[in-house]
Amino acid sequence: MHIPVRTVPFCIPTKVKEQSVYIEKICADPSLLLTSSFSEKIIDRFQAHYPGSKIFLTTSATAGLLMTALIAGIGPGDEVIMPSFSFVGTANPFVSLGATPVFVDIEKGSMNIDVELLKEAVTSKTKAIVPIHYGSQPCRLHELMNFAANNNIKVIEDASHSAGARINEQYQGGIGNMACISFDHQKNISCGQGGLVIINDPDLFEMADLVYENGTNKKDFLRKKVNAFSWVSVGSNFQMSEVCASYLLPQVEQLDTIISERLASWRVYHNGLKQLETDGLLRLPPDHSGHNGHIFYLLTEKRDELRFHLAQKGIQANSHYTPLHSSSFGNKVGRYVHRNDYTRIKSNKVLRLPLYHNMKTEDLEFVRDEVVAFFKAR
Structure with missing residues (x-):
């Protein structure tokens, strides 16, 4: 039996020195679990990447894509275009709502979706396009955005690989109508499982708040914009826990x-x-x-x-x-x-x-x- 002299693992989750300090704060004061002190600091950091956008921390990028699907009103009879070369988490959120995934081939010269084939895949049922930036290598997003805008189709960037990556002077995730980023164990920064949703289209801000808060008007109620707390829309509980946020924050800072x-x-x-x-x-x-x-x-x-x-x-x-x-x-x-x-x-x-x-x-x-x-x- 051959036994290697040394081993090199494929992946070790990112860890920085300050993580134990942040987690110990929660262990010392469990009431911090009831706050959003760590989450808000992460959001503030990413807000600098995406000025004018709404940002939400989620339990995973897959959950984040489900959130965007609900915001976009995707359901039975709709078609959602995406690359076939992707993780199942790109497709499952839309399929779970009854939509049909339309898988498109990748380009000869990259691992990203072929925009010309994508155009051919569009039908009257197409509700959204979900491109990915494989390994944070950018797809032809600006060309795709122009086409989608002319055809009244939403673009949801699956920027799972893309924390901190750019397309020219813009951060990946800041160009589509909506986007998500992943913080799973293999990503550059990680909290085991986690995600970030970016809403770039102001017309979707109100619905995003409702969907994120289990379909309730909680944010408006806390801001005293409404008199009663109520269930007003479809939604779910997408919020990242403060334990995960405390682990992620020092990595975001660095x-x-x-x-x-x-x-x-x-x-x-x-x-x-x-x-x-x-x-x-x-x-x-x-x-x-x-x-x-x-x-x-x-x-x-x-x-x-x-x-x-x-x-x-x-x-x-x-x-x-x-x-x-x-x-x-x-x-x-x-x-x-x-x-x-x-x-x-x-x-x-x-x-x-x-x-x-x-x-x-x-x-x-x-x-x-x-x-x-x-x-x-x-």
């Missing part, structure tokens, strides 16, 4: 530093593997200005052999999404729009390398060198 350090790690791989791409042995992600280094992936015909080689060296590298359209349930409830089926082709080639906060330089170089060694031996 977000720029966390991204800077992660990008430095990301570029150890990118710079060290460029020659393999030049030699035609694999493809690397583009180093677009503004991404946050969330995922380092490569595309290779020898994905499974490379993953086995790395595992033999104690390195955990992972593939990624099974295309939603090819899953048994996705095939049952949705339809797939494509020409070249890049989603299937690339899903069989993609391999993600280990990447996490404070990853040791020697581990990054070890992984990089083993990828190079694998291809040189062939």
Whole structure:
């Protein structure tokens, strides 16, 4: 039996020194659980990214997408367009409300939705488009927004990978009518499970408040805008707990530093593997200005052999999404729009390398060198 000399895990959730201090405050004073002191500080930080928008902390990005679906009034008979190359959490919120997911192929040159095919997928039933920025590499969002506006379609950015990432001078998540960001255990900043919803369209602000508060007029009641507390709309309990917020807050406060350090790690791989791409042995992600280094992936015909080689060296590298359209349930409830089926082709080639906060330089170089060694031996 082969036993690796060292191990490099795929992911370790982000942790910063100040987290224990914040959590201990709650342990010392449980009444803080009844406040929103930590949550409000997080919202204030993100409000600087999204001036003029409404921001809500949620229990997950999937819950956040469900919130946006309720705000948009999506239901039976509606169609929602999204990339097939995504997590099931992109589709489930809309399917759970009775909408039909329309899966669209990704582009030849990126892992993001093909905007031209997306346009062909639109019907009179299309209610929303949900693009993702894979690994925070931006999709063609401005072009998509212009098309959607001309066709009276809402755009909900699934910016789950995108905390702190930009498209030109704007933060990802700040361009669509609505958006969500994820704070799950693999993301650059994390509280185990959590999300952020950004409402950029002022016409949706009032409904967002109602949906977030279980469909009640709680906010207006507390502001003394109404005389009685009442259930007035569809909604649910989406609120992040203060325990999760206390864990997340110090990471949000250090977000720029966390991204800077992660990008430095990301570029150890990118710079060290460029020659393999030049030699035609694999493809690397583009180093677009503004991404946050969330995922380092490569595309290779020898994905499974490379993953086995790395595992033999104690390195955990992972593939990624099974295309939603090819899953048994996705095939049952949705339809797939494509020409070249890049989603299937690339899903069989993609391999993600280990990447996490404070990853040791020697581990990054070890992984990089083993990828190079694998291809040189062939």
